[in-house]
Amino acid sequence: MTTSFYGCLFMCCVIIMLEVASVVLLLAIAVDRFLRVHIPLTYKSTVTQKRSWMVVAICWFTAALLSFIPMFGWHNENTSNGTTQANSTSFQCSFFTASSRSYVVNFIFFSFFIPLLAIMTGLYCYIFLTTRRQLRVNIGAATESHKYYQKEHRLAASLVLVLGLFVVCWLPMFLMHTIILYGPKIEVSSLFIYTGVLLSHVNSAVNPIVYAFKIPKLKKEFRKLCMRVYHDREQQQIDSPKNSRAKDSSTESRSATQESEL
Template sequence: MVLGGGLIYISLEVLIAVGCCLGNLLVMWAVWRSGALNQTTFCLIVSLAMADFLVGAVAVPLAVVVDVHVKIPFHACLFICCVLIVPQQASVLTLLAIAVDRCLRVCIPFRYKTTVTKKRSWIIAALCWILASILGFLPMFGWYNHDTLTNNNSTSIDCDFVAVIPDSYLVHFLFEGCFLPLLAVMITLYCYIFFKIRRQSRGRAGVAAETGAYTRKEHKLASSLVLVLALFIVCWLPLHVKHNITYYNQNIHVPSIAVYFGILLSHSNSMVNPVVYAFKIPKIKQEYRKIWRKGIGQQQQADINTPASNTTDSHDGRIHVRISPQVEVNGII
C-alpha cells in the first residue's frame, strides 16, 4: 500500500473503531436503563450490538495489523484472520434470530410470551455466538492456504488475509453456503411478516384502538429491523463480490482502492446501526434523549429552576422568612 493511502486508510479505521465502540456501548446502556432487556427482541439487539462493538474493539485493530503485513508465525496470522470473521458470522446469525423472533411475535401473538421467554432468547443469542465461532475458526482445522506455508522457508510470514484464508472457504462456504441462504430466509420471513401485519390490520379495522396501536407498533419495529438488515447487505456485499470476482476469474485485477473501500464499508456497518436504533426504535430513542438531556445539564438546570420551599435563616440575631410566591400563607395572602 502507498504510504499516503495507508495513513488515510488507518485513520479512517481508527475513526470507525471509535464510532463502533462508543455507539454500541450507548445502545447497550440505553437498553439496560430502559428495562427493555425484559423483552426478548431487545436481548437479541444487545447481542447484535455486542458483535458491532467487537468489530470496533477487536476486528478493526487486528485488520490494521494484517494490513501492514506484520511478520508473525503462520498460525498466529491464521488465528487473527479467523477472529476477523467471527463478528460478521455472529451478526448474520443474530439477524436471522431477530427475524424468526419477529415472525413468531406476529404469527402466535397470544402464545409468544410463553414460547419465547427471556431465558430462551439469551440461549439463542449464545448459540449464535457459539456457531459463529465454529464457522469462523474452521480454517484453523485445516481449511487454510497450505501453499503459503509450504512455499516459505520459515514458519513466519508477512501476515495477509488472502495469504492464509483460501478463496474457496470465503466463496463456497461463507458466501454461497452461509450468507446467501440465510439472507434468502430472512427476506422471506420479513415479507411474510409484513403480509401478516397488513392482513391483520385489514381484518381488525375498527375493532379496537389497542389492536390498531399494536399493529402499528409491530409494523414500525419490523421496518426498523429490515433497515438494519438492508444496511448489513449493502455494507458487506461489495467485499463478498470482490472475493467472487477474484475466485472465478483470476485474470481480473481488483484495484487496491476498491478492496480497501470494501473493507471500510463492511466495518462501517457496525457504526451506523446505533444511528438507526436512535431514529427508528422508540425505546432506545427515548433513552438516548434522557441521556442527552442529562449530559448537557438540563436536568440539573430544571432542579435549579424549581421554586424554593419556605426556608428560614438567621443573621445578626434576626430571623428572616423567605416565602415562595406560589405558596399561600394564612394571614399574608
Template structure:
C-alpha cells in the same frame, strides 16, 4: 526527493486507511456501548428482541475494539507465523458470523411475534432468548474457526509458514474457496435470503391484520401498527448489513472465479470500510427509528453529558393486562 517514488504514496495510503478505520472504530464502540446502556437502563426494552439487539451491539463493539485493529495489522503485512496470522483472520470471520446470526434471530423473533401473538410470550421466554444468543455465538466460533482445522493455505505457503519472513495477509492464509462457498454462500447469502423471506411474510401478515381491523379501533390494531413500525426499522438494519457486506464478498468472488481479473486495491479498501461502517450505523437506526430507544438515549445524554437529571417516566395509564397485551418495542 525522487529516490523512493513507491514508498511515500504507499505510506500515504496506509495513513489514510488507518485514520479512517480509527474513526470508524471509535464511532462503532461509542454508539453500541450506548445501545447496551439504553437496554440496561430501560426495563421496557429488556425482552427477547432487544436481547438479540444487544448481542448484535456486542459484536459491533468487538468490531471496533478487535476486528478493525486486526484488519489494520493484517493489511500492513507484518511478519508473523502462519497460524498466528490465520487465527487473527479467523477472529474477523467469527465477529461477522455473530452479527448475521443475531440478525437472523431478530427476524425469527419478529416473525413469531406477528404470526402467533397469543402464544408468543409462552414460547419466546427471556431464558430461551439467552440460550439462543449463546447458540449464535457458539455457532459463530465453530464456523469461523473452520480454517484452523485444515481449510487454509498452509500447503501453498509451506515454505514460509514457519518462517519469520512470512507476511501476514488475509489472502495469504485464507483459501478463497472457503470464503466463497462456505462463508459467503453458506453463511451470508443463505441467512440473508431467509431474513428477506421472513420480513416479507411479516409485512404481509401485518398488512392483512390491519386491513381486517381497518374499521375498528382496538388494542389489536395498535399492536400490529407498532409491530409494523418496528419491523420496518429492523428490516432497515438487515438492508444496511447487506449493502455494507456484499461488496467485499463480491470482490472475493471475482478474485476466486476470475483469477486474471485484478480488483483495484482502492476498491478493496472501500469494501473493507463499508463492512466496518455497518457496525457504526446500527445505533443510528435505533436512535432515529425506535421511539423508546430514542427517549432513553436522550435521558442518558442529558444526565451524563449535560449534568441534568433524567425526566421522570410517566406512569402508564393502561391496565396491567392491556399493557401486557400491547407490549411492543
C-alpha cells in the same frame, strides 16, 4: 503487520466470527419478529428471557464454531513462492495470505450468508403481509390489535433497514472476492477492494445509529443513557469546586496547626 502465521490466522478467524455473528443475530431478530406476529397470544410465554439468552449464546457459539474452521486446516499455509511459513515468526500478515479465499467465498458467502439472507427475506415478507392484512381488517378502529400490528409493522421496517444496510455494505466485498476466485483473468482494482473493506467497517459504525434512532425502545434507552452521562458530568462540575474549597480549608487548617505548635 508482521506476526506468526497462526497468530495472523487467528485474528482473521475473529474477524470472520464477528461477521458471522452479525448475520446469525439478525436471523434471530427476524425469527423473534416472526413469532410476535405469528403467535401474538402465546409470544410472551414462548419467548422468555431465559430462552432469549440461550438463543444469543447459541448464536455466538455457532459463529465461533464456523469461523474457526480455518484453524484446523482450511487455510493458506503456503505463500505465493511456494514456501511454507506456518511456523515463521516474521510472517507478513494480511487477510488472504492466511485465510483461504475458497473458504470465505464458498463456505461463508454461498453456503451460509446467502441461505440465511433468503430466510430473513422470507420472514420479513411474511411479517409485512400479515401486519398489512391485519391493519386493513382493523382499519379505522382504534383497537389494541390495530395498535399492536401497527407497532410491529414499523419495527419490522426499521429492522429491514438494518438488514438492507448489512447487505449493501458487505455484498460488494464478497462479490469482488468471488470474481477473484472464479475469474482469475478478471483484474479487480485494489481501490475497489479497499472500498469494499471500508464499507464493511461503515456498517459497524452505522448500525448503532440506526438501532438508536429507528427502534423506539432502544431510542428511549439511548436517551436515558445520554441524560445519565450529562447529569453525572454536571454533578462532577458542581462537586469539583466544593472539593477544591475543602482541600484549601484543609491546607489552611494544617498550616494554622503547624504555626500554633511552633
